[in-house]
Amino acid sequence: MKTCKLALIGFGNVGQGFAQILRDQQETISALGLNCLIVAVSDLHKGSIYQPQGFSPADLLQAVKEGSSLENLPAQARGWSAEETIRQSGADVLVELSYTDLQTGEPATGHVRLALQEGMHVITTNKGPVALHYPALQALAQQKGLKLGIEGTVMSGTPSMQLGGELLAGAGVFKIQGILNGTTNYILSQMETGAPYAEALAGAQQKGYAEADPTGDVEGYDAAGKVVILANVLMGASLTLSQIQREGITRLTPADIQSAQAAGERWKLIASLEKTPAGEILASVRPTRLPQAHPLASVGGATNAITFSTALLGDVTLIGPGAGRLATGYAILSDLLAIYRA
Amino acid sequence: MKTCKLALIGFGNVGQGFAQILRDQQETISALGLNCLIVAVSDLHKGSIYQPQGFSPADLLQAVKEGSSLENLPAQARGWSAEETIRQSGADVLVELSYTDLQTGEPATGHVRLALQEGMHVITTNKGPVALHYPALQALAQQKGLKLGIEGTVMSGTPSMQLGGELLAGAGVFKIQGILNGTTNYILSQMETGAPYAEALAGAQQKGYAEADPTGDVEGYDAAGKVVILANVLMGASLTLSQIQREGITRLTPADIQSAQAAGERWKLIASLEKTPAGEILASVRPTRLPQAHPLASVGGATNAITFSTALLGDVTLIGPGAGRLATGYAILSDLLAIYRA
Numbered sequence: 283m284k285t286c287k288l289a290l291i292g293f294g295n296v297g298q299g300f301a302q303i304l305r306d307q308q309e310t311i312s313a314l315g316l317n318c319l320i321v322a323v324s325d326l327h328k329g330s331i332y333q334p335q336g337f338s339p340a341d342l343l344q345a346v347k348e349g350s351s352l353e354n355l356p357a358q359a360r361g362w363s364a365e366e367t368i369r370q371s372g373a374d375v376l377v378e379l380s381y382t383d384l385q386t387g388e389p390a391t392g393h394v395r396l397a398l399q400e401g402m403h404v405i406t407t408n409k410g411p412v413a414l415h416y417p418a419l420q421a422l423a424q425q426k427g428l429k430l431g432i433e434g435t436v437m438s439g440t441p442s443m444q445l446g447g448e449l450l451a452g453a454g455v456f457k458i459q460g461i462l463n464g465t466t467n468y469i470l471s472q473m474e475t476g477a478p479y480a481e482a483l484a485g486a487q488q489k490g491y492a493e494a495d496p497t498g499d500v501e502g503y504d505a506a507g508k509v510v511i512l513a514n515v516l517m518g519a520s521l522t523l524s525q526i527q528r529e530g531i532t533r534l535t536p537a538d539i540q541s542a543q544a545a546g547e548r549w550k551l552i553a554s555l556e557k558t559p560a561g562e563i564l565a566s567v568r569p570t571r572l573p574q575a576h577p578l579a580s581v582g583g584a585t586n587a588i589t590f591s592t593a594l595l596g597d598v599t600l601i602g603p604g605a606g607r608l609a610t611g612y613a614i615l616s617d618l619l620a621i622y623r624a
Numbered sequence: 625m626k627t628c629k630l631a632l633i634g635f636g637n638v639g640q641g642f643a644q645i646l647r648d649q650q651e652t653i654s655a656l657g658l659n660c661l662i663v664a665v666s667d668l669h670k671g672s673i674y675q676p677q678g679f680s681p682a683d684l685l686q687a688v689k690e691g692s693s694l695e696n697l698p699a700q701a702r703g704w705s706a707e708e709t710i711r712q713s714g715a716d717v718l719v720e721l722s723y724t725d726l727q728t729g730e731p732a733t734g735h736v737r738l739a740l741q742e743g744m745h746v747i748t749t750n751k752g753p754v755a756l757h758y759p760a761l762q763a764l765a766q767q768k769g770l771k772l773g774i775e776g777t778v779m780s781g782t783p784s785m786q787l788g789g790e791l792l793a794g795a796g797v798f799k800i801q802g803i804l805n806g807t808t809n810y811i812l813s814q815m816e817t818g819a820p821y822a823e824a825l826a827g828a829q830q831k832g833y834a835e836a837d838p839t840g841d842v843e844g845y846d847a848a849g850k851v852v853i854l855a856n857v858l859m860g861a862s863l864t865l866s867q868i869q870r871e872g873i874t875r876l877t878p879a880d881i882q883s884a885q886a887a888g889e890r891w892k893l894i895a896s897l898e899k900t901p902a903g904e905i906l907a908s909v910r911p912t913r914l915p916q917a918h919p920l921a922s923v924g925g926a927t928n929a930i931t932f933s934t935a936l937l938g939d940v941t942l943i944g945p946g947a948g949r950l951a952t953g954y955a956i957l958s959d960l961l962a963i964y965r966a
Contacts, residue, residue, distance in 0.1 A: 303936060307796065314793055439937050441791035448965070449783035449791075451656055452957045454649065577943055580922040594645060594954040595781050598944035601919055603937055612936040615794045623790070 289322040292379030299611030305339040322371035329353035378406035387414035407434030431617025439612030440602030454593030464584035465499040501530035502567040527566035631664040634721030641953025647681040664713035671695035720748040729756035749776030773959025781954030782944030796935030806926035807841040843872035869908035
């Protein structure tokens with residue numbers, strides 16, 4: 283049994299989902315040889331606590347549920363900043379879950395860099411540091427002999443990054459296509475039942491799939507961030523967000539949807555990456571009409587999917603959830619298991 | 625760079641596919657940190673050779689292409705039996721590719737057991753030893769601190785076993801459903817275009833998907849063998865072939881196919897495994913009508929697919945090739961990379 287001490291920066295939905303998994307799946311995790319201890323949590327709003335023998339995940343969740351500050355829990359230290367938590371918690375793994383900023387990548391990138399410098403493995407589900415600074419962060423991790431787990435940045439806990447980066451590493455991936463944004467896929471699925479765009483969007487907002495300002499999803503920025511991650515992590519590229527050709531779904535009309543359906547086809551917001559024979563990487567996010575037989579065509583609702591085109595296996599497709607508290611929490615566990623398996 | 629010395633027992637389609645990958649993808653494999661040397665090949669028909677510094681994969685393939693015995697190649701020793709090859713080749717990994725026998729599992733099981741006893745890792749794409757003796761062989765491997773790679777026994781090189789056994793290990797898999805036999809899926813796809821069963825079967829035989837005696841495929845024995853493997857490897861069961869409820873596709877009529885299509889559904893030969901709350905494993909292979917929205921419904925032709933139902937992620941589906949020389953050869957490379965990654 284290996285014990286791993288974890289420090290969590292941020293304790294929102296994903297952190298709570300992960301704590302819920304540690305609370306409810308302890309038997310499964312022990313059977314896999316891992317004993318996870320949350321020794322520190324630092325959240326800007328919920329408080330910051332440190333306890334070297336670890337907190338009970340149930341206690342952490344109960345405090346949040348009651349709207350009580352985490353700092354009311356028994357703890358050896360309170361009120362540490364994120365930086366103090368990283369430097370002083372003695373954790374083996376930093377779990378970086380602060381808010382996503384796709385413009386600057388901060389403060390998450392600073393946390394990731396500091397943790398690696400301090401000799402900790404890092405797991406993050408935060409697209410900011412990975413979309414903006416992956417090559418440098420991965421080089422630092424490698425230099426320090428540490429792991430940087432990023433499974434949750436694409437398709438939440440559906441193991442797309444480990445599939446593409448490890449299991450298909452020798453298969454010669456030359457093209458990747460995906461439905462990487464569940465919100466837009468849900469909206470398009472609703473439009474296929476006859477709903478106009480505005481009504482489908484309102485439905486997505488009501489279900490919690492879309493935010494009040496849906497721009498990030500419907501204009502393709504979220505998917506574009508994921509394309510950058512796939513390109514830089516799996517294809518060794520150094521793309522930036524501005525290099526992705528990006529078009530959202532807001533200009534699709536009910537007539538577009540119907541005419542595709544009449545032809546036995548479906549509109550999907552497809553994120554696409556292709557390595558040309560010259561080694562150039564072409565990357566885009568755009569609405570695409572797919573024939574019904576395409577493996578991504580039948581992926582409906584908020585589900586995500588990714589197709590890796592490979593030299594040795596042809597096409598390999600993975601379909602699974604792209605969001606959700608437990609699904610994203612699982613990404614953290616999955617990265618932890620990979621770190622301690624190796 | 626790690627060097628791994630390989631001994632191949634059997635040099636048919638899969639072994640040649642693997643040699644082709646070593647010949648053509650050397651750059652990719654080196655970049656992954658592995659230097660593979662085939663130090664011995666032992667094939668009942670093509671000859672048996674040993675050379676401690678390794679054979680050129682191109683030379684091995686050229687000899688087979690010319691119909692020349694492998695024993696005409698420069699070698700330090702010739703004519704060794706499989707047992708002598710295992711005992712005397714000094715290989716790090718045995719690649720067991722002899723013929724499949726789902727009744728006795730021999731001679732492959734004996735080769736696997738001997739190699740583990742001699743301290744070699746083992747990779748096999750042979751369903752026999754895995755369907756019949758996995759728990760004992762895995763226990764032996766574990767006791768010796770060795771790895772038993774079996775990716776190629778289900779869905780060829782599509783990494784279904786590593787997905788289910790490693791990446792989803794903590795997700796709480798409680799149900800598995802799959803299209804695990806490409807021949808029958810091809811026949812069913814053809815029947816959907818109006819071909820009667822006999823004509824679709826003849827087409828599959830012409831394309832090399834079905835054998836002259838198609839019983840193993842069309843009566844569901846091949847899929848049942850894979851169900852046993854999934855149950856015993858991924859769910860810790862100890863099932864035998866006779867415990868699988870098995871029904872093939874031979875009784876499906878064009879009228880059955882049409883009536884499903886009229887209802888927006890499709891017939892698929894579904895291999896299914898489910899863990900009951902009491903811990904019992906229910907296992908079957910049978911033709912099943914799936915609604916079009918089911919992730920396995922749109923999997924057409926000779927393609928395979930598997931859906932893992934999990935507690936933390938819901939359904940995760942993997943779609944990819946289930947056969948083919950290069951695809952199955954890739955399973956061996958994929959297992960090798962996993963052995964040397966760990």
